[in-house]
Amino acid sequence: MSTAVALAFQPVLDQIAADIAARPGRGRPADYIPALAEADTSRFGMAVAEPDGTVYGVGDWRQPFSTQSITKAFTLALTLSLEGEALWEHVGREPSGNPFNSLVQLEYENGIPRNPFINAGALVVTDRLHALTGDASGTLRAFLRAESGNADLDFDHAVAASEAAHGDRNAALAYFMASYGNIGTPVPELLEQYFRQCSLEASCADLALAAGFLARHGIRADGSSLLTRSEAKQVNAVMLTCGTYDAAGDFAYRVGLPGKSGVGGGIIAVVPGRCTLCVWSPGLDQRGNSVAGVAALDRFTTLTGLSVF
């Protein structure tokens, strides 16, 4: 919607890194699997990618980290590109209004998860992508490699195995939805796909580039179309209203951009038409979002005036 003046992103990123470095308090890493619990909360990286693929960065912006739930945004886009509106018969697009693992609303709503970004919803979207492609996690990896230009981007099998070993609750969700007929893949196979997908390692640079289609209204890095303009807008809308667990309202209030976070400490965000961002720092707040990551995005919108509101 804009033909804005050019912004020099590098000085903005340097300023943010300095501000974050001076800021006490980083939260605590996710502790439900050992691989994440050992993360160093002093790490911080941030990247901004322009629609033409120019990318700026600061700190640990080239360091691969565990993407975790950030992948849910890409899986949603890929599935929507293949299945279109029919996807919404399997999953809603309303904020969940409850902690991200809650089974309560799932029960009230007959096995249809509220949105694609709570775990139940992501399982359903993965189930659809797997049904449509035969290899959900492989399709995702290929997409991220192509868009980021990083052919080394890959799964971390140790993390996937660790997730599986602590995956009772996701198994419960999957079987519960299967009991309503909303999962087609055999549950053990679905869980393997899901955990593999969450284990993808990528850097801030990789993810800022890979999310570029959301700033380019659906156009991939090679100029082909992944989503229609309308679909790209819709993915951004779901990210804004549902992308940060039970803190979506607070994130919209403070940052004002579509975003998707992961418990690895990463967050991607989109300024439609202008740029995509990725920030990483492993310390989380109580709602599972990166403390330094949210603070950095908050600074970004304050310094640049870029916000959708």
Add this chain to the structure above:
Amino acid sequence: MSTAVALAFQPVLDQIAADIAARPGRGRPADYIPALAEADTSRFGMAVAEPDGTVYGVGDWRQPFSTQSITKAFTLALTLSLEGEALWEHVGREPSGNPFNSLVQLEYENGIPRNPFINAGALVVTDRLHALTGDASGTLRAFLRAESGNADLDFDHAVAASEAAHGDRNAALAYFMASYGNIGTPVPELLEQYFRQCSLEASCADLALAAGFLARHGIRADGSSLLTRSEAKQVNAVMLTCGTYDAAGDFAYRVGLPGKSGVGGGIIAVVPGRCTLCVWSPGLDQRGNSVAGVAALDRFTTLTGLSVF
């Protein structure tokens, strides 16, 4: 965030009105009070106001209607301007994930409503405004008159009385929050203020103009400041994530603008920096939003490309 090309709004509105007229299905008027139940669902009006106060309209855009919950956006802005961040100790800003009258989450969260736009939250905001001004509904009326330039804009006392006569559930909400110490005004007095406020009658033109400060980043019609730029952005964020009852995700997905609806059939919406809109048609969908109103806003963003995403 934009320096966009001028858009000719009048032809867009004419096109939308034609499209809506050709569209079957208008939903049903709110039926919980007789005054609303008699509304004619064939009525339709829409107005767009530019930041400089120029206003365009089509259909019944000068016809006063019952604003109902639309007033919650204005009450929020007025209270935030007086109380600042301290307001958020009394009410949250997360989507509710449940029908708009639900007591469930209120009980789980110790009498702190999820956001200012569910009824419980609006009662809390009204309680704060009443405590700060001594006359919540009078303050609201004065503000709407000043911003719209319509000195005749007023309460409909018959509607307020009808609301009060059917107000057992709002009484329950207010007493329930009072039991947690989150309401200071005596409940009968608070309810009177609340119902009076909801009974305000205004036209699409009035409301598009009155919401202008949300497009002007907090600046009132007379050039004075109601909210800081940051606060105005925050009100827009709350409108986008919580403004349309349990359909906020769907509204963001389809329309992609901050908006606030009322069961009188009106909806206001904001294109930050560009314009404010108000549409009215009394037939509602199952979630309490105007069927023709949502469709008209959907057409507006499609025809103009104006969307925050």
Add this chain to the structure above:
Amino acid sequence: MSTAVALAFQPVLDQIAADIAARPGRGRPADYIPALAEADTSRFGMAVAEPDGTVYGVGDWRQPFSTQSITKAFTLALTLSLEGEALWEHVGREPSGNPFNSLVQLEYENGIPRNPFINAGALVVTDRLHALTGDASGTLRAFLRAESGNADLDFDHAVAASEAAHGDRNAALAYFMASYGNIGTPVPELLEQYFRQCSLEASCADLALAAGFLARHGIRADGSSLLTRSEAKQVNAVMLTCGTYDAAGDFAYRVGLPGKSGVGGGIIAVVPGRCTLCVWSPGLDQRGNSVAGVAALDRFTTLTGLSVF
């Protein structure tokens, strides 16, 4: 169902009193109103009444205390005697499975409370009794006076006023049910009746005698019939499954008798065909039941072998 050997109750009571005196830990008095919060937790009394009106006691068994929710059992019996099975269209008879003030299930079940002993259910039963008699609390007082033979038994107006002053949550419940059409009395009048009823003062002796009809299969002290044999059995069943807030299962498991407790620290219990009991000690456990009272009833069933199981 029994023609049991005569039991000498006095030595049993003496033994229980000695055991309780040696037992540390009495819980804490109800603290939501000042009148109850000041109670002396060292007080303890217990009475047993035989069907013929012979009454035995120990400790503070003639000391009047605040009956509170114990009255709900009597109100239920009186209403059932007047309205019969039609009462169950207004209130259920299933255990609530939630803390006694919960609004959650009330909302799921359209304003029909789960049973007559949660506050919501007692409000509904009081509403019915008031509709049928024009004076619910007066009817209750007259009944308790007649059955206990204590013409001085009366309301404590200071306690009733204190309850009213802290009655926001009960007001919320009443308005909430009124919104579903399940309350006929104007809410302020209903609350006055309800709080007055809860404020009745009676001693263990009074209550053990007044509950005698439940051991006599529905027959009042004067030989007239209040309830049919089947109805008396039904009141006992509701007491066993719902009489001790969220601890009904635990009470049945430990004591094994129909019982009804109150936050004043009293508990009545019934051995059908054999006797009625009342115990009082103001210290409560976390679920609102008298610590020493439950322990004393537990001792009673162990020492006498009297239990319904």
Add this chain to the structure above:
Amino acid sequence: MSTAVALAFQPVLDQIAADIAARPGRGRPADYIPALAEADTSRFGMAVAEPDGTVYGVGDWRQPFSTQSITKAFTLALTLSLEGEALWEHVGREPSGNPFNSLVQLEYENGIPRNPFINAGALVVTDRLHALTGDASGTLRAFLRAESGNADLDFDHAVAASEAAHGDRNAALAYFMASYGNIGTPVPELLEQYFRQCSLEASCADLALAAGFLARHGIRADGSSLLTRSEAKQVNAVMLTCGTYDAAGDFAYRVGLPGKSGVGGGIIAVVPGRCTLCVWSPGLDQRGNSVAGVAALDRFTTLTGLSVF
């Protein structure tokens, strides 16, 4: 608690069978697995066993049927006999106040099911019995054979396989509790044990005899002790308050006996000290209890005056 006059049970059973035969409406068989859905709702049998092992019957009282959840009462007793009070750290004993499969309260209460008779609770009890014996279902079968004197009593492997094929929801429950650390057995193994156990076939005569220890205050058919008098009383208490899904209050109100039902259409009931009963008819009401079975037990208590209240 009684030294009652001898009752002639056979004429009572004959009268009940005649009454039931004249009664229209039998409900519908459980339809979630084909094996049960084909049941003939005109079938009806009932047996009464005296503490000395004398057994009376009418109709299809020697016809084996699928015991389903009736086994939960026996599994509870066996586990309690081995583990004692420590069992209650893994499962509660409060009525659930929700349909029998609900995950909601399980989530609120950190993976501790409300009682041993909802599916989640039965899974936990089976997990404990399996940990203590190495073969939960084999232990149960051996016990039922010994008590009934029927060495042919066995699993129906086709029913167990059918349950497993439709067992997604039970898998969800088990994984969910495992995520809280409240299940020790690997979930697939636990489910196999659980479904096998539910598939046990037995007749009214078998089950009335096998439940005899509950009327004999814990003493087995061979005179040895399974439970203490206090433990036997406790199992009866749990049956009365939790034994008939979400209809426990109604069952206590109408029948007034400890009971446990199964979706195969069977119900066992206990008159402590006097007799045990089993009734079977496959048509169920909406809450999963046999329509003719509940009616027959209701008639039994009316005709004999035997009720715990």
